[in-house]
Amino acid sequence: MNAFRNNIPEKTFATLNENGEFTRLAVSPGIINKHYTPAQFQKIAEVVGEHGTIKYSASYSILLSVPSNGVEQAIKSLQEVGLYIAKQGSVVAMKACDFCDGDKMEAAAITEQLYNALEGIEVPKRIRLNVNGCASACYNAVYDDIGVVYQKDSFDIYLGAVPMGAHAQAGALFAKRVPMQHITGFLHQIITLYKEHGRQEEPFFKFYRRTKTAVFWQALKNE
Template identity: 30%
Template sequence: MEQTEKKVKLAVNGGISFGAKLNAKQLVTIAEYMNDGDELELTTFQQLYIEVLESEVEWVKEKFAEVGLACYPVGSFVKSLRTCNFCKGAEEEGMPVAIELNKRIAGKQVPFTLRPAYTGCPVGCGEPLVNDIGVMKVKDGYDLYIGGKAKGKDARTGTLLMEQLTPEQLYEVVDKIITIYIEHGKRREQFSKFVTRFGLENIRESVI
């Protein structure tokens, strides 16, 4: 019996820009790698899931990158940064910071899927308070929240960990938090539960 080649699921989005949008060229490119009957799964985290042949993964990633599509692994990894729509402009809303933060953390392997979110102002369109790690730009600094959870009976808002961080401080602290989770989190332990078990103050002391 002929063996069917394994397929790999990729998470795809249009990168961090003004809103969660895809242009016509990006849509056509995605469609080129789909067969009749294939489906795209739209997630709540501004991503599309597409399955491609294992042997073609790297090639597909290159083709997607040529039209501005970003690809991320699916599973127990740091998700790409969920963002707001940057309604007042790139510099004012901190888009370069969001892009750099995403570049540094997205795709890292962790005990359980970790969802970071970013919003460019206190309106909070990126929903940072109900995700694992949330960043909110307030005036000229960045406030950092951790331990939020959007689903389930134990849903809760995140706790403010640090205020008015500079971009470099933000990158460093978020990276340290993820490293602590990687080193001390149990397999398939949700980040919100890890924060409760490990202790907010222990995390705070470890990153200062």
């Protein structure tokens, strides 16, 4: 019964890395594209080799454990076959839906613009900013720290989600119909508030709960 065979993996990042000899890389085909090519899978297998591990995650990426002494070459090889390697740490991390496998691409260009402007900004604790390309929001944007849902030349913004745990809950609608041309600046203002007023290691939802009646939220401009 393969569904429950080998429930406990032989190797994990934690067991491999007891002496700090392994590095974890989060790889994917891109922020929007979710399809790997056979060549990419071959390269992943080659880079991980006999000793590393491959694990799928809940954040639309595959987690590789690779020997730290070869990590720079591993990154170069993975990038050469078109794989994206996510930045780690307390930064803004972008996610997006697959825009119906490329059939609904109206918000794709602005998503790339948001990536260039916001991905990697240092914040008190890692936040996920998830862009979904229509009101179906089937990639669960409303359950990420900043949910951004496209609707006909504008975006709805959701804040305050508790992304996981027994008290997980969706974010609340914070701003409706933010025009395309203002979305980058508007999200940048939200992230700047978190940078300036968030406590070290304070999750975004706790920051939002603590401060949502503060006057600085009212001063945000979406035009």
